[in-house]
Amino acid sequence: MKAFELAQQIEDYVIGIRRDLHRHPEIGLNEVRTMKVVTEELSKMGIRYEIVPDGGIIGFIEGNQAGKTLILRADLDALPMKEEENNLKMKKVVVSNTDQAAHTCGHDGHTAMLLGAAKILSQHQDKVKGKVLLAFEQGEEMGGGIFNLLKRLCEIGADGVWGIHLKSDIPTGKISIEQGPRMAASFSFNVLIKGKSGHGSRPDLSIAPLDCFTDFYSNLKAMRLSSLDPYKTITYSIGMINSGTASNIIPEDLQFSGTARYLDFEQGAHAAKEFKRILEKVCDLHHCTYEFITEPKECDLIVSNQKECAQIAKVAIEKAVGEEALYTSPAWMASESFAFYEKYFPGIFAFLGIENVEKGIGAEHHNVFFDLDEDALKLGVAATVQYTIDFLNNDNEITFTPDTRDIKSLFVANGFAQLIRH
Numbered sequence: 078m079k080a081f082e083l084a085q086q087i088e089d090y091v092i093g094i095r096r097d098l099h100r101h102p103e104i105g106l107n108e109v110r111t112m113k114v115v116t117e118e119l120s121k122m123g124i125r126y127e128i129v130p131d132g133g134i135i136g137f138i139e140g141n142q143a144g145k146t147l148i149l150r151a152d153l154d155a156l157p158m159k160e161e162e163n164n165l166k167m168k169k170v171v172v173s174n175t176d177q178a179a180h181t182c183g184h185d186g187h188t189a190m191l192l193g194a195a196k197i198l199s200q201h202q203d204k205v206k207g208k209v210l211l212a213f214e215q216g217e218e219m220g221g222g223i224f225n226l227l228k229r230l231c232e233i234g235a236d237g238v239w240g241i242h243l244k245s246d247i248p249t250g251k252i253s254i255e256q257g258p259r260m261a262a263s264f265s266f267n268v269l270i271k272g273k274s275g276h277g278s279r280p281d282l283s284i285a286p287l288d289c290f291t292d293f294y295s296n297l298k299a300m301r302l303s304s305l306d307p308y309k310t311i312t313y314s315i316g317m318i319n320s321g322t323a324s325n326i327i328p329e330d331l332q333f334s335g336t337a338r339y340l341d342f343e344q345g346a347h348a349a350k351e352f353k354r355i356l357e358k359v360c361d362l363h364h365c366t367y368e369f370i371t372e373p374k375e376c377d378l379i380v381s382n383q384k385e386c387a388q389i390a391k392v393a394i395e396k397a398v399g400e401e402a403l404y405t406s407p408a409w410m411a412s413e414s415f416a417f418y419e420k421y422f423p424g425i426f427a428f429l430g431i432e433n434v435e436k437g438i439g440a441e442h443h444n445v446f447f448d449l450d451e452d453a454l455k456l457g458v459a460a461t462v463q464y465t466i467d468f469l470n471n472d473n474e475i476t477f478t479p480d481t482r483d484i485k486s487l488f489v490a491n492g493f494a495q496l497i498r499h
Contacts, residue, residue, distance in 0.1 A: 101175075135213075186451075253404045260408065423475050
């Protein structure tokens with residue numbers, strides 16, 4: 078199978094789907110039109126599918142003989158934001174028709190590429206040894222659909238999973254599939270510090286929660302040097318602070334929240350423990366109390382490319398589009414629900430470049446100027462098709478131990494009980 082030539086032949090189809098989805102974006106768990114587009118396209122291809130309520134869509138491609146099963150995953154949702162009509166340099170080829178949602182992360186491209194791969198694989202089922210599950214996930218941005226979709230996929234069973242995320246800082250025509258950690262696990266925190274309110278003229282009669290917070294914040298910044306392994310990447314930040322009502326009133330309390338992201342579970346667990354230790358000591362020093370609205374809880378949901386799968390992907394890309402397409406990229410410190418799949422199936426999460434300076438494309442994801450170079454989509458389709466064929470034909474052992482916890486326990490243990498749906 079000449080995957081890249083086949084992808085070139087349906088390039089207009091893939092771009093057309095992407096533009097249609099971009100014009101009509103829908104946010105998590107409200108992807109009514111988007112799911113209708115996907116199911117209608119699957120029906121045209123003769124692909125059987127089922128809808129997973131509050132989860133997404135699973136399509137089924139049966140090969141010409143028994144074999145392994147591979148999940149191909151894409152996400153459906155847009156972001157609740159308005160986008161600019163221009164990218165960094167010129168007018169975009171397509172913009173959202175609504176002020177309330179926009180595909181400023183690239184999920185429209187992900188869905189279009191998976192439909193393109195499905196089109197090729199369904200037309201060449203004689204080349205497919207085994208079964209392909211097409212997983213279109215709802216609400217990835219807010220974790221809305223992953224529980225129900227993953228639960229159903231585990232019931233069906235599979236031997237591996239593949240996904241692609243467009244990447245705004247990788248040049249068009251390049252793809253990154255290195256083994257090891259690729260996207261970060263994270264924990265969030267939301268804390269209420271309680272002091273004692275009073276008049277601004279007599280701060281000595283009050284207990285200012287702001288003083289307590291600034292001391293804590295200084296210690297939090299110092300934690301990287303004093304407590305954390307410098308050879309293990311971690312980032313943490315505070316994104317919200319709320320306190321006070323008037324300039325001459327020392328407020329009763331202060332609320333702050335933020336996140337931490339890391340590529341090593343032990344580092345993340347230690348950071349969560351240190352966060353709580355520092356907060357307790359500083360609050361005690363300032364005669365304040367505190368309570369967790371959201372307690373920092375270590376999470377082991379790191380997206381990591383399994384080593385044998387990474388080797389299969391490397392060979393597949395060299396075969397489909399050439400060795401020059403391979404690109405080395407550092408891990409992305411954002412988080413992704415793809416990590417949930419990899420708890421149960423050995424996986425690859427590829428980064429596909431969409432940066433094109435001449436076209437003004439390169440703004441960061443979730444940015445109003447975000448745009449994607451549609452020339453990259455055929456590469457994603459070709460890589461998906463070739464990896465599918467090569468993975469299903471691969472008889473070598475893949476070193477992988479699935480998580481022994483049931484899905485509900487996995488979500489609870491990692492602090493995502495709120496994502497459990499029925």
